[in-house]
Amino acid sequence: MPESTVPTISAAGYFHTYSLVGLVAVVGVLFVTVAFTTGHLLRPMVPTREKMLTYECGVDPVGDGWAHTQIRYYVYSFLYVIFAVDAIYLFPWATVFAAPGFGGSTLVEMFVFLGFLAVGLLYAWKKGVLEWA
Amino acid sequence: MNPTLDMVLRAVGVLVVFMVLPLTVGQAEHKVMAHMQGRLGPMYAGGFHGWAQLVADGVKFVQKEDIVPTGADRRVFQLAPVVALLPYLVVLIAIPVGPHGFVGATVDAGLFFVLAMMGVGVLGSLMAGWASANKFSLLGALRSAAQLMAYELPMLLAAASVAMAAGTVSLPGLLSAFHWWWIPWQLVGGLVFFTAGLAELQRPPFDMPVADSEIIFGAYTEYTGLRFALFLLAEYAGIVVLCALTSVLYLGGWHGPWSGSVGWLWTLVKTGLLAFVVIWLRVSYPRLREDQLQKFAWTVLIPLSLLQIALTGIVKVVIS
Amino acid sequence: MSPIPGHGLAKGLAVTLRTMTRRTVTQQYPETLPELPPRSRGVIGLFEENCTVCMLCARECPDWCIYIDSHKETTPAAAPGGRERSRNVLDRFAIDFSLCMYCGICIEVCPFDALFWSPEFEYAETDIRELTHERDTLREWMWTVPPPPALDPAAEEPKELAAARKSVDKLAAEARVAVQAPPAPAAQPASAAQPAKGATAATDANTKDATDPKDATAAKDATEPKDDKGPKDDKGGERP
Amino acid sequence: MNLAVASHPGFLSPTGVEITFVLVGLITLGAALVTVTTKQLVHAALWLVVALGGLAVEYLLLTAEFIAWVQVLIYVGSVVVLLLFGLMMTKAPIGRSPDADSDNRWTALAVAVLAAATLVWVVVDAFRSTWVSLGGAAQGSTEVTGEFLFRQWVLPFEALSVLLLAALVGAIVLSRRDSRER
Structure with a gap:
């Protein structure tokens, strides 16, 4: 590992921080549990067949809940996955590109990278994937 | 102070903020929306201008029967609100409120952490929509997932621009590097971030996933009582998180006159103003169509945020 | 197309912001009662003295929500050798307000001005069956019927007032010309009482109590019972 | 996977981080097993979320902060959503899908074990002499x-x-x- 030019955080502080994050998550789970328990004690429970029917739009449901949907949603999410993988590289880059020893060339490297991304976006645009119908 | 006690206090503090601020935003929405439509809004609960309306709502929600449709996938259905809610609670801890370490926890990858956690919430909508055994709910879930995916990207790109400007992804670090001229410099990024955040929270005018007039209430149609309340709470907590994050990233958070002593107040004021804008937009604009929404994200917001990145990069290298 | 892009968006925001700074139009209902215009359609009141049980209202009602029961009574001849007269006596008059759709056809169609719109609206019930209101309630509502608004300063005199004055003048002229001509037997008691009233009404024709329903119908009653133009014009303002 | 634990001098007196690491590892493994054995398609995807999330926590415990949140953002936030999309668009009924079982389960098991063995071997071979120090500075x-x-x-x-x-x-x-x- 090369000598680091950026200040490092001590592992003790790091674990302290994340144990706090974990604690908040635990507190959140506790909060939800307490809320549900209280609700369980307070609320009435009178299930009827009619009540347990899927509401849908007020009319008795026909068929099951599953239905064919447009493939378009899937294409969008696929596009997103690709672009998101691109985008996360921006963050480590953002933290170092202006540091001494990087500068212009790193900027150009990232612009090349973003250029490819933009070409991809333009391609999708041109092919009409971004238009709905 | 005892470190364990300190941690517990911080965690409880986050929970208190999580309970109070979303309710405040909700009540403000009741009142602001009413007055913008020439009405008064709730006036009775609690006496003075109906300030306790949401408390009363909460009490009502807890007492309501919890119905899980027979056709539904019971476990997933019951778990979905929790999955939708918890990310926002966890995220709150990383948002700096004031100077001198007035923050729940200094997460080093704070910005990245916040964005990643906010993206998890969509699983809650997807689970709710699928498990409801309801066609409209499924459609709503698909819409909300597609919408989240379309808008997460401009959000990431716009946030990356701020990270570039500050040279760090830690939120307190970002704020300590802040200068006033960042506001005009990052203006486009800020607008993109805020708009994309609105869409991610499914707030009007980006509320197709819950469009009541076409797909009833999207993924939340089958929910009643407490579980429905949790979804609502998640929405308002999301507004708080988005507004706080936007003010931290683009408006300088606690920076302002006398920020040494009243910095936390500046954060609150900026967050509150942004929350007002969120409500204002809801009252003013009609809902977009699903295709307009996707097109807007991919052909307007993403190119804009890429431009912002280019601008930030060039300016940063020139001045350094 | 506006010159600046986003101009329309800003305009939308401006509208809502401006509305927020203005006074709200909400009335806090149970605390402050609404000021209803005189011709509000709140509930239907019955002035049962005017009802002749002609059944027109019940027959014209689109959703058949008016129930009328009656029986016939015979009154002995007023003069020796005269004919016995039979008249209808109202036993029951009820309106089912859970069916009523407030079209007002019954009021329009009543030839004798027995039905009126009252602005009274707080008569909700917890049981739908209690929304069928009997004649006593309908009569109570009659007293909440406000006088119709005053006519415009230069407006033509109401038809029934004109008719009443004409008949008063005629009677006066007849009285002046000859005493031997006998008046119509039935009209006599009424005409003895009414001309005074009609005359007072005529003096301040344009004030609101001139067309007070009781006075107006009494005046009409006194003059021409069969003239159904009178009541129509009385409520002429309701027609669009 | 056990590198951090094994290379630590005090193997018999593990720290809290190490204990958490092993526990989360077990949970992750369990979730992964349920993912491949459950007969309900969407449940499988949701268990995959648990497994991937567990992996993110493991990264965090190894002080690889950035990778951990990348894991959450990319895998939990988008790949799984993509997967759920795919399931919901093809056919993902509520309840069991009997036709979701293939006859090749033994072949699949063999391939899985082989792939896992290869990966473990590669990782062990590559990082034999390096270890993550949890005592010094956070390195990720x-x-x-x-x-x-x-x-x-x-x-x-x-x-x-x-x-x-x-x-x-x-x-x-x-x-x-x-x-x-x-």
């Missing part, structure tokens, strides 16, 4: 990752963008052909 922060990436791995990074572009074009071509056939 965004800055450190960025420095590594832009000092030593610039070319792979640029090649990656071409790869992603190829994937994008491929996806669009496939979906376009699909729409023309309809």
Whole structure:
């Protein structure tokens, strides 16, 4: 590992921080549990067949809940996955590109990278994937 | 102070903020929306201008029967609100409120952490929509997932621009590097971030996933009582998180006159103003169509945020 | 197309912001009662003295929500050798307000001005069956019927007032010309009482109590019972 | 996987971090097993979320902060959503899908074990002499990752963008052909 030019955080502080994050998550789970328990004690429970029917739009449901949907949603999410993988590289880059020893060339490297991304976006645009119908 | 006690206090503090601020935003929405439509809004609960309306709502929600449709996938259905809610609670801890370490926890990858956690919430909508055994709910879930995916990207790109400007992804670090001229410099990024955040929270005018007039209430149609309340709470907590994050990233958070002593107040004021804008937009604009929404994200917001990145990069290298 | 892009968006925001700074139009209902215009359609009141049980209202009602029961009574001849007269006596008059759709056809169609719109609206019930209101309630509502608004300063005199004055003048002229001509037997008691009233009404024709329903119908009653133009014009303002 | 624990001098007196690491590892493994054995398709995807989330926590415990949140953002936030999308669009009924079982389960098991063995061998061989020190400085922060990436791995990074572009074009071509056939 090369000598680091950026200040490092001590592992003790790091674990302290994340144990706090974990604690908040635990507190959140506790909060939800307490809320549900209280609700369980307070609320009435009178299930009827009619009540347990899927509401849908007020009319008795026909068929099951599953239905064919447009493939378009899937294409969008696929596009997103690709672009998101691109985008996360921006963050480590953002933290170092202006540091001494990087500068212009790193900027150009990232612009090349973003250029490819933009070409991809333009391609999708041109092919009409971004238009709905 | 005892470190364990300190941690517990911080965690409880986050929970208190999580309970109070979303309710405040909700009540403000009741009142602001009413007055913008020439009405008064709730006036009775609690006496003075109906300030306790949401408390009363909460009490009502807890007492309501919890119905899980027979056709539904019971476990997933019951778990979905929790999955939708918890990310926002966890995220709150990383948002700096004031100077001198007035923050729940200094997460080093704070910005990245916040964005990643906010993206998890969509699983809650997807689970709710699928498990409801309801066609409209499924459609709503698909819409909300597609919408989240379309808008997460401009959000990431716009946030990356701020990270570039500050040279760090830690939120307190970002704020300590802040200068006033960042506001005009990052203006486009800020607008993109805020708009994309609105869409991610499914707030009007980006509320197709819950469009009541076409797909009833999207993924939340089958929910009643407490579980429905949790979804609502998640929405308002999301507004708080988005507004706080936007003010931290683009408006300088606690920076302002006398920020040494009243910095936390500046954060609150900026967050509150942004929350007002969120409500204002809801009252003013009609809902977009699903295709307009996707097109807007991919052909307007993403190119804009890429431009912002280019601008930030060039300016940063020139001045350094 | 506006010159600046986003101009329309800003305009939308401006509208809502401006509305927020203005006074709200909400009335806090149970605390402050609404000021209803005189011709509000709140509930239907019955002035049962005017009802002749002609059944027109019940027959014209689109959703058949008016129930009328009656029986016939015979009154002995007023003069020796005269004919016995039979008249209808109202036993029951009820309106089912859970069916009523407030079209007002019954009021329009009543030839004798027995039905009126009252602005009274707080008569909700917890049981739908209690929304069928009997004649006593309908009569109570009659007293909440406000006088119709005053006519415009230069407006033509109401038809029934004109008719009443004409008949008063005629009677006066007849009285002046000859005493031997006998008046119509039935009209006599009424005409003895009414001309005074009609005359007072005529003096301040344009004030609101001139067309007070009781006075107006009494005046009409006194003059021409069969003239159904009178009541129509009385409520002429309701027609669009 | 056990590197951090094994290389630590005090193996018999593990720290809280190590205990958590092992526990989360067990949970992750359990979730992964349920993912492949459950007969309900959407449940499998949701258990996959648990497994991937558990992995993110493991990264966090190894102080690889940036990678951990990348894991959450990319895998939990988008790949799983993509997967759920795919399931919901094809057929994901509530309840069991008996036809979701294939007859090749033994072959699949063999392939899985082989792949796992290869990966474990590669990782052990590559990192035999290095270990993550949990006592000193946190080593996986965004800055450190960025420095590594832009000092030593610039070319792979640029090649990656071409790869992603190829994937994008491929996806669009496939979906376009699909729409023309309809």
